[in-house]
Amino acid sequence: MTISALILDPQNDYEKSFFIPVATESFFKECWLPAIESLELQWTDLFTTGVDVEEEDVPHIIEELVLIKEWAAKFLNEEQKEKMFERIKGLQDKLPLAFQRKDVVVFIG
16 A cells, blocks of 8 residues: 555546655654654644545644654654655645645545
């Protein structure tokens, strides 16, 4: 299984092709969850079960991603950090671009 972000009910080609990989389930459990639990984060904790994200939620998620990245810099090995940082950058860069119309909902899970 893989955790990723995609637009629910896509209305155009851009929305249909919108896809952000986050992590495999095993990597998420091994590297992301310890950070999420240690930092007591709310939004990213929901990625394992799946969460619907609206535009106003994005700043909160980005904030949590910054905290996870800071935690990972201290506690993960180089290979794990590189992999996680690449996915975090993808989320930070691409997630805000999903909301080109007001009623877009992104599912992350």
